[in-house]
Amino acid sequence: MNKQSMLNMSRGLQKASLVFKHGKIINVYSKEIEEKDIAIHQGIIIGIGKYQGVQEIDLEGAYVAPGFIDGHVHIESSMLTPSGFAKIVVPKGTTTVIADPHEIANVSGIKGIEFMLNQSEDIPLNVYMMIPSCVPATKDENSGAIITSDDIKQLKKHKRVIGLGEVMDYPSVIEGDLDIHKKINVMKDKRIDGHAPDIIGKDLNAYTLSGIETDHECTYPTSMIERIRLGMYVLLREGSATRNTVSLLKGLKNEYLPRTLFCTDDKHPEDIRLEGHINYNVNLAIKEGIHPIDAISMATLHAANCYQLKHVGGLAPGKFADLIVFKDLNNIEPHLVYKKGKLVAKHGIPLFTHEHEIPIEVLNTVRFNDYTLHFDLPLSSHQAHVIGLVKQNIITDHLIETVDVKDHKFLYNPQKDIIKLAVIERHHLKNSMSVGLVKGFNIKHGAIAMTIAHDSHNLIIVGTSDEEMRLAALKIKELQGGIVVVKDHKVVDYLQLEISGIMTNQKESVVEQSLSRMKKMIVEMGYQIDMGDPFIALAFLALPVIPKLKLTDRGLFDVEQYKIISVSDIKKEDI
């Protein structure tokens, strides 16, 4: 009997299956470094002390810590499936993630969430799930699916579902909206994640009162401290676009540490490869003066405490043998990563492959009629509302610009950095599309199209000519999702994202190389790269919960007024 052998090995009555020797164990419970053996059987740590093993591995005095935990991540942002994602984050030392499959849920609903659960079943990464609470994000757009409180009740039964995903619609929460409170109520015995960018004072009190227990959207230390004082856990985020770790660390006193953990939220493969994943947050914290054992505790035990995970977050009997081995305590780059006692990455290279068949439910999700495509933008005057890109940020400016008009329609003027932006409903053949204007891309010719467009993931296109925008749209349809670059009236490059239009089963290197190549091309078209990643900039132009001016398939959305407005409906007070 397995239990019996396990106990016998633990008691030293028989040799353990595997023993790590001569490692310096980072003990996150006692905050000490211990020189002891770690005994393992069938992927579980069965003893810490003096053990003999059938197999013995000499760690040669290297440090050994529990695998790191990402407290909040949208795996879809890597454009990879869970196993593809695992291949890039596991070598960096992340062995557990709390994933919110919010992106695929907006396209493929429950089927999308089930896809993420199934595809993460047997990979060398523990994937726990929070069920998305806000699908769709607003009522002013067409998404691919809706997640109801009944759906949440259904999905809650899965053993890796541990709570409700970031509750983004904070006004609904504090105003007592029945629908969102029903969702919270379904999950009230689990963890409820928050998303309340720097909301403070009484509104934060009401938000916490509603059952929200975490937040990963703090940008100011004062916001973080206020949350900790109100009993919340705060996640220090370091993603591709949103980087809050260093600024929050400035306000982090030792006393606050047990209530803090790390996350990436959204991070692209290239950034993960170049910087690291949760180990990057840890290294930033150490550089900012946090003791390495504390920084490691934030990335392990504190996250396990926050999400009440029994089997990860520390090296102790009964925990998964998920461990990372590294030599420099002040700059953690694991040269060995073990998942359930198995070596899964060495010197940054993953040692596993996982071939998954992609089910039909998440394929062929790009559906629109060609006759829907009309890029004309009628204007009643030369004054127009224009979305202004903001450097390195996903918020936008709300601009009023003077533009050229011909036959009562917008006319592109190469002298001015104002081009057309279109969002086309692409889920249910609703024949819904809208056209607006954007400033800041600075491209002088061509078009960029993609089916990643937060959160509804409709088809979003910018371009200098209607023909090139149309060409990009048709190529996207042919690919059934992805990113397309058109230049000189030709499709010059693309990345297919065939899974719900936002992820691919292709190799992670294909994704990274395609993105890198296309980025270069867009820069050649005139884009200023110091504005930030052009794909992230474009992907967030459709998200109506982030200020100030956005475009959904239903029209131009003024986030401050929280309503759709007309591009050329300029009031005197706007000017």
Next chain:
Amino acid sequence: MNKQSMLNMSRGLQKASLVFKHGKIINVYSKEIEEKDIAIHQGIIIGIGKYQGVQEIDLEGAYVAPGFIDGHVHIESSMLTPSGFAKIVVPKGTTTVIADPHEIANVSGIKGIEFMLNQSEDIPLNVYMMIPSCVPATKDENSGAIITSDDIKQLKKHKRVIGLGEVMDYPSVIEGDLDIHKKINVMKDKRIDGHAPDIIGKDLNAYTLSGIETDHECTYPTSMIERIRLGMYVLLREGSATRNTVSLLKGLKNEYLPRTLFCTDDKHPEDIRLEGHINYNVNLAIKEGIHPIDAISMATLHAANCYQLKHVGGLAPGKFADLIVFKDLNNIEPHLVYKKGKLVAKHGIPLFTHEHEIPIEVLNTVRFNDYTLHFDLPLSSHQAHVIGLVKQNIITDHLIETVDVKDHKFLYNPQKDIIKLAVIERHHLKNSMSVGLVKGFNIKHGAIAMTIAHDSHNLIIVGTSDEEMRLAALKIKELQGGIVVVKDHKVVDYLQLEISGIMTNQKESVVEQSLSRMKKMIVEMGYQIDMGDPFIALAFLALPVIPKLKLTDRGLFDVEQYKIISVSDIKKEDI
């Protein structure tokens, strides 16, 4: 709608129902003292900040902290019902307990546990329950009931059941006994409490590996530290008989604090009144140099973390408005205690009463046939195994003594402090009883009988004459449980414990006064009070899981050999 008003009050859109003003809030999350208002509605904290209330209470600069949590307690040891118990602990600042109804379970089984759950439903004390794992404690005694893994599965459904009670039979655990592992498995998604007195090394590894997550039986700092290193939580206990807090505090580094909490385990009403309850542990910790905010955190947040309690352990929106008000941060004596926003104790006096009807299932539990009572102790020689009381301890010595014999039976000799001890099965008319010898009571005449006899709670009697022991037994039967003192062949005093023979619905003052009176009487009979409480000493003489020599209804139990032996079966090596 209630939720809506609550949110409106939280947002400051309408006055809160109740606001505490001018208090110094002990913030256990941020480890700070804050001067803010606490707003409350329907027993829940709805905001911390600047609030106006329909009712406002001026705390006049006093400290306000979350109510204290006792991490492990057998309410039955107070001999009071849950509401009687609440009356003595709530005024001391304890507003939440993790109760293990192990004692009543041994007498009345599931019905007993349900009684404790029902009786604690509407009292001003949050009573969370751990379901007893070891009923009966051993196979070498007759208890009143058995709790099986199926019973545990059934009881787990109750919303206040949060885990499995102290797993005491550590040899069975580490040896892989199927029955105990089945019980652990039933509760594996909840908390599993341990009980492993100073077990260390590989045995402790195997014990932890089995899923055990806490221990409250440490007496040495080294044991505590080893548990923390292995990922366990350690409870620092301060009960009537077992007092480990100060000794453990000597080894408590700041880094270990988050893994520690407090408990009382077993504490008598008089000790609670004189010393305090969990506030006494807190005050001891402060005296030993723990920062008051840390000591309070151990008594609140750390316990809530350990037992994953969402609504207690801190003062924050969404938590129960369980709070204590006190003036001296270095010696915490709450002058006001609020439970769910209601004043329930003032200057140590409870302001509530709870009349409960006692259900028939836990009454009339003392059943034995008079003809079972035979106190003769046949001896084959003058040498006998004798249980030796140990001063202030519940372990016993295993003595070999020379005794007087007449007609091949033990004869009491007033010159020698060796008297008869009897244990009589009193649950199911099994006609099972045994007689042994005990040294250390030093009483010169009379008898003491009680139906508190850990863990099976059979009838236990010591006495200098068979007639007086018989008289005591018959009085116990008439009372249907309790404690009886016989002197000069007369029943001179008693305390009725009509509920399962271990608790009473009488007033807490009756219990305290009776115990005090009888204790005095026993001292007059010759008992040396510096040995410890005579009732505790007697109650543990039947517990065969504590070394070295004990008596069950089946016979004299040698704990080291873990078997029943004969009183006069002396081997050469024994002498």
